[in-house]
Amino acid sequence: MILKDKVCVVTGAAQGIGNAIARNMLEEGAVVYGCDLGEGSMETLVSENGRFHALYFDVTDAQAAKAAMMQVKKEQGRIDVLVNNAGVVFNKKIGMIVREETELMFRVNVIAVIEMTQLVSRIMARMGGGAIVNIASVTAVLGSAGQAAYSATKGAVIAFTKSAAKELAPQGVRVNAVAPGIIHTERFEELYEASGDKIDTRIGRIALGRLGTPDDVARACSFLASDNASYISGQILGVDGCASI
Template sequence: MEKLLQNKVCIITGAAQGIGKAIVERFAEDGAIVYAFDRQLGAMDEWTKLISEKFETKIVPMYCDITDGLIVKDALRSIYKQEGHIDVLVNNAGVVFNRRIGMIMREETELMFRVNVIAMLELIQLVSRFMARIKGGAIVNIASVTGVLGSPGQVAYSATKGAVITLTKSAAKELAMQGIRVNAVAPGVVKTERFLELYETAGEKIDERIKKIALGRLGEPRDVANACAFLASDRAAYISGQVLSVDGCASI
């Protein structure tokens, strides 16, 4: 079976759990050399070793606080020195606080923008310099359907994901001359650990949420990972500046 990402050096942020973990696994399955960034380094050691052995590829867990520019710069330099090229960046790391208007806290909003937008922009700035040296690369940003449609109770979070979408489109236009493609994936409701925790806390019924999804089920982290693998691969060589919704036909 063809491996979409054979020998491509890929960086995935927020890799320790949920969607990030699924992306690491899917990329490894597709033959990628994966550098898995997260602040929870210990949480990745065991399963990254198992996945690496299963798919006979290289997965390197790396501690990285993406809001610390110096740490990020050192990490990228180290990877480039080790591998000689960086082919793919998946900007998955993110923070969410659900607050209705009137309950929004400035500190939470600032943190969401710092992680979801500013850190992403800085990563793109840094990694694009390395990609430009090989005259190519693919960047995939994780947005959200909330950034497309808006969502009550998620005003500030939706604003950050709207920023991710416009950032993606602008970066795609600017980096195209260097052969670098930039796209976004906009997940709908995905059954991650974090999602289940939020719903239990809010006391909402998941069945009611599923009724709004045309395909009749919650998304799985693997669904998002599949979209990322496609956009990162050469099969998407003429696709840039796009936002791919992975939401079970809930946003149209």
């Protein structure tokens, strides 16, 4: 129970990696506030676990985000952990991507990460500290043809993570990122198989010989969020099976 009684906020918790992070944090003893779009999309978790609370808002809506974080502070008195997981991806070549898609990726993947960090780090600083985990991507570290604009957003997440870690360290707030490789989520078939990409070729470039699971990423997030990682900040932890994509 490495997160026993910690108050954790996980964005994009309705499905995929965020859902696994929320579930893993619950298993590790945390009180978890999941954030997502779409009223009702987290009700299964609400009914399964009394320590899970659902907050429905768009992370790019600064007013709504502020109101939601104030609600957590009011109900729990503090926030110990923030996982900036909500993200959007358009797998498109440089010649095909349109501005609306690029802008949406930057709004959700970068600007919302910065603004959620601003909001929550203030609360954490007043309570004596906390831990923030941002979800980056292996694409930002290694590059990925067909994902240039998306990779740029995740590169920004990595740069932000390193600088925020330095800036917030005096207030006791640690900031790290996890950089997942190819993770077998619900959306996986849609993104890779529908693109005509040969998944066997991709698995062939993963030294550990398999795709990642949402749980692989979730366990890394819980570790970085926990006091076991109390001397770790500003790091980018690859969870990619030793990939070269």
